[in-house]
Amino acid sequence: MTLLIVQATAVSPSTPDGWLPHFESVITLAIIMTAFLIAWLLNHAKPKARALGTSLSALACFGIVAWFGAVLGTGVIQNPKEFQVPMDAWKPALLWMQMIVAFCSGLFLLIVANRQLNHGSVLDLPSKNEASRYGRVSRIFHWTTAILFIFMIPTGIFASMIPENVWFRTEYSVMHKTIGFILLGLVIIRLIWNHRSTRPTLDHSLKPKERKLAHSVHILMYILMIAVPVTGYVMTSFHGYASYIFTLKLEPFLPKSDAYIIWGLFHKYLLQYLVYIILGAHVLGALKHHFIDKHADAIKRMVS
Structure with missing residues (x-):
């Protein structure tokens, strides 16, 4: 087993002249800081600050739409990397689906921001x-990790689809891996905080099976938030590729092996689609309790 080597390095030597050095790390840092800022504003005491946080969330959603549209508009994924498994053919549809969800979420958040501002x-x-x-x-931990998770997934999809000869493929890979490591650290800190702080009880109006389902989804989300970055790091190491935390290069800590295929199946497919299912169930469940079941206290445990 090779030793873990950490060193500062130029992330992408093929970056065109005139671009800001390590610009992918600058963008990643901006995303992380923005996620924290939004999470902080969403839980501010003043309603105007919370409305600003919600408005920034809406702008982030529209930014995702513009970002996806820009990448799709370049045509680089019209001829993507060779598919490794049949499910790779679903990725363009997943991107379009995420664009639609982001756009609708942005509109919804603007309505919420207006309500926060006025009421x-x-x-x-x-x-x-x-x-x-x-x-x-x-709450700040929750929304920061949620926002970063939303950004981490598409950067990984783009990095896996953009052909090897396109210069900004590496930049997406760096962004994806950096956010993954930051998320892993945040989740660990969040678990420690949860251990030291009282855990709120579930809404008493929930049925026993709903309470059990909510608890199961909560546990699965934590497992996924840890498993996704860990399996990605192991897969990358087995593949012989370096990982990155901003400009720090982490050399593979495992010998190159075909085991990366198995780990890749877990990381890129099984866990990825589980994230979509569990995250969707988490969001839809919260919306159902609030709008259909009229359990106002259920969603207010994490949102105000």
């Missing part, structure tokens, strides 16, 4: 969790 009240929220709701720290 919002001061949010008295402690740092630690309470019996009936999550505290400010848990």
Whole structure:
């Protein structure tokens, strides 16, 4: 087994002249800082600040639409890398689906922001969790990880589809891997915080099977948030490729092996589609409780 080597390195020597050095790391840092800023604003005491956070979330959704459209418009994935498995053919459809979801989410968030601005009240929220709701720290962790997860997935899809000879493929790979490592760190810190802070009880109006399902989805989300970056790192190492945390290059810590195929199946396909299913169930469940079942307290445990 080779030793883990960490060194500063030029991420993409093929980057065209005139571009900002390590610009992919600058963009990644901007995404991470923006995610934290939005999460902080969403849980601010003042309603105007929360409305600003929601508006920025909407702009981020529209930004995703523009970003996807720009990449799709370049035509580079019209002739993508050779498909490794039949499911690779689904990726363009997944990108279009994510564009539609992002656009609709942006419109919805603008409506929410307007409501917060006109009807919002001061949010008295402690740092630690309470019996009936999550505290400010848990909420900031929640929304920061959620936003970063939303950005991590498409960067990985683009990196896996863009042909090897396109210069910005490496930049997407760096962004994807950096966000993955940051997410892993945030999840670990979040688990430690959860252990030290009271966990709010589920809404008493939920049926026993709904409570069990909500608990199961919650656990699965944590497992996935850890498993996705870990399997990606192992897959990359077995493949003989380096990983990155911004401009730091992590050389493969495992010997090159065909085992990357098995780990790739877990990372790129099984876990990825599980994320779509579990995340979708999590969001739809919250919306159902709020709009259909009229369990207002259920969604207010994490949203105000």
